[in-house]
Amino acid sequence: MSVPRFWREIPQRYNLQAAKCGACEGVYFPPREVCPACRRASIGKMAPMRLSGVGTIVEWTRVHKPAPGYEMQVPYTVALIQAPEGPLLTGQVVDSASEAIHVGAHVRSVFRRVGQDGEAGVIHYGTKWVVEARGAEARSDAVPTGKATDGKRRKGRNKALFQPPVRSP
Amino acid sequence: MPVGITSYGAYVPRYRIKSEEIARVWGDDANVGKGLNVHEKSVPGLDEDVATISVEAARQAMRRAKTTPNDLGAIYVGSESHPYAVKPTGTIVQAALDATPFMTMADYEFACKAGTAAVQTGMGLVKSGMCKTVLAIGADTSQGAPRNALEYSASAGGAAILIGAEKKHILAEIQHTVSFTTDTPDFWRREGQKYPSHGERFTGEPAYFRHVREASERLFADTRTTAKDYTHAVFHQPNGKFPATIAEKLGFTKEQYATGLLAPRIGNTYSGAVLLGLAAILDIAEPDDSIFMCGYGSGAGSDAFQLEVTRNIEDYDRSPREQLATQLASTTMLDYATYAKHRGKIILGGSE
Numbered sequence: 001m002s003v004p005r006f007w008r009e010i011p012q013r014y015n016l017q018a019a020k021c022g023a024c025e026g027v028y029f030p031p032r033e034v035c036p037a038c039r040r041a042s043i044g045k046m047a048p049m050r051l052s053g054v055g056t057i058v059e060w061t062r063v064h065k066p067a068p069g070y071e072m073q074v075p076y077t078v079a080l081i082q083a084p085e086g087p088l089l090t091g092q093v094v095d096s097a098s099e100a101i102h103v104g105a106h107v108r109s110v111f112r113r114v115g116q117d118g119e120a121g122v123i124h125y126g127t128k129w130v131v132e133a134r135g136a137e138a139r140s141d142a143v144p145t146g147k148a149t150d151g152k153r154r155k156g157r158n159k160a161l162f163q164p165p166v167r168s169p
Numbered sequence: 170m171p172v173g174i175t176s177y178g179a180y181v182p183r184y185r186i187k188s189e190e191i192a193r194v195w196g197d198d199a200n201v202g203k204g205l206n207v208h209e210k211s212v213p214g215l216d217e218d219v220a221t222i223s224v225e226a227a228r229q230a231m232r233r234a235k236t237t238p239n240d241l242g243a244i245y246v247g248s249e250s251h252p253y254a255v256k257p258t259g260t261i262v263q264a265a266l267d268a269t270p271f272m273t274m275a276d277y278e279f280a281c282k283a284g285t286a287a288v289q290t291g292m293g294l295v296k297s298g299m300c301k302t303v304l305a306i307g308a309d310t311s312q313g314a315p316r317n318a319l320e321y322s323a324s325a326g327g328a329a330i331l332i333g334a335e336k337k338h339i340l341a342e343i344q345h346t347v348s349f350t351t352d353t354p355d356f357w358r359r360e361g362q363k364y365p366s367h368g369e370r371f372t373g374e375p376a377y378f379r380h381v382r383e384a385s386e387r388l389f390a391d392t393r394t395t396a397k398d399y400t401h402a403v404f405h406q407p408n409g410k411f412p413a414t415i416a417e418k419l420g421f422t423k424e425q426y427a428t429g430l431l432a433p434r435i436g437n438t439y440s441g442a443v444l445l446g447l448a449a450i451l452d453i454a455e456p457d458d459s460i461f462m463c464g465y466g467s468g469a470g471s472d473a474f475q476l477e478v479t480r481n482i483e484d485y486d487r488s489p490r491e492q493l494a495t496q497l498a499s500t501t502m503l504d505y506a507t508y509a510k511h512r513g514k515i516i517l518g519g520s521e
Contacts, residue, residue: 112216
């Protein structure tokens with residue numbers, strides 16, 4: 001990944017910055033310039049917002065043939081995570097016992113290394129997920145900044161691939 | 170003008186390895202951990218480093234703070250295992266907190282006491298009125314060469330301390346600090362070297378004990394206090410034995426230093442060690458408790474502090490989910506092979 005691209009994506013990678021359409025209130029992650037539902041009606045109305053950093057696993061898989069850069073982490077888990085704000089995210093689930101990873105498990109975001117541009121290149125940081133201990137109160141590592149994090153639940157509205165550590169076929 | 174801790178956060182990776190497992194691999198005496206009083210140590214996850222540990226601790230501190238990341242005037246991250254040789258770890262913390270870019274920043278290094286040096290810098294900036302709040306972080310993912318004595322203790326963890334001067338926000342007022350610094354080569358890592366070296370027994374009396382004693386006794390003299398005047402005491406903990414020895418020599422009882430002594434369970438978290446011990450104390454402290462803290466960094470120097478807990482601690486979120494004890498209770502034990510993988514001691518070859 002080029003340095004400028006990584007740098008440009010820091011808000012979404014570190015802090016789950018999404019975009020909310022001012023016309024239909026749809027929430028998109030990664031953020032979009034134009035709402036695919038409202039199209040030109042959304043121009044100039046896409047506002048940045050931050051996802052709360054909690055979610056629920058809707059599907060998951062265990063990866064044994066790693067993507068480049070993930071060789072030391074096999075086997076690792078990649079999951080589709082439903083954010084309460086609407087977007088469906090793809091992310092790696094770490095630090096969680098295999099029996100704790102299941103459809104419906106509550107997860108929260110954590111800040112981790114997601115890759116690096118070789119031994120001498122830039123280190124890429126971003127968001128991964130851990131399964132919340134049973135009975136634990138939902139907690140996000142996001143720091144409140146006063147920015148809006150509300151939004152109606154729009155299940156399956158957009159299915160964004162987020163830092164997918166899976167090998168392309 | 171008072172200055173003190175207005176919020177704090179702590180993070181210790183969940184992975185552990187037992188001392189006897191390390192001893193098993195190298196054919197050492199299985200009781201070596203008992204001698205050091207380090208029974209197990211924390212190990213970073215495969216995707217954890219000083220930046221990620223600092224961010225997790227900083228996010229907890231800011232989540233519980235009465236001020237926002239936009240009130241920060243500076244971030245100082247102290248560590249001897251910064252992920253970059255050139256590019257400040259603090260910049261990553263600033264971005265992850267979504268904090269104002271209008272702040273000053275630098276990374277610190279002073280072996281195990283870079284975190285307390287960051288606290289002192291924060292005190293100065295806040296007390297002078299240059300900054301409203303300063304975030305001081307001590308974090309490490311310290312390395313010990315395989316089969317070296319350091320391998321039994323070098324661990325991972327960190328704590329973030331928010332320094333401020335608003336009386337209504339101060340949880341623990343920092344009443345005094347004093348430092349003692351000399352050129353003492355007890356432990357070092359040359360540029361480009363993967364693992365540090367140390368002077369073995371030389372790390373004891375002329376290094377750790379002398380510096381901690383000098384700084385502590387000067388603090389006692391300056392504040393006209395003795396060990397009996399403190400509710401809690403916490404010292405840098407390269408192992409579980411050194412801090413107990415110096416604490417007792419200075420007149421502290423086990424009851425006073427037990428809460429902050431984490432090394433037997435997590436090893437030596439280097440720049441994070443004394444601040445994590447302080448976090449454990451603040452988690453259970455009551456108003457008017459007095460805390461004695463003394464960090465140590467090889468090279469060598471000691472920073473001693475006198476703190477007093479305020480009534481504001483009663484309204485601060487110290488619920489079980491926020492306590493360090495809750496984090497430390499949830500662990501995953503590793504065998505040596507998996508530990509070697511976590512610490513980058515396995516070199517992959519060939520292609521899949």
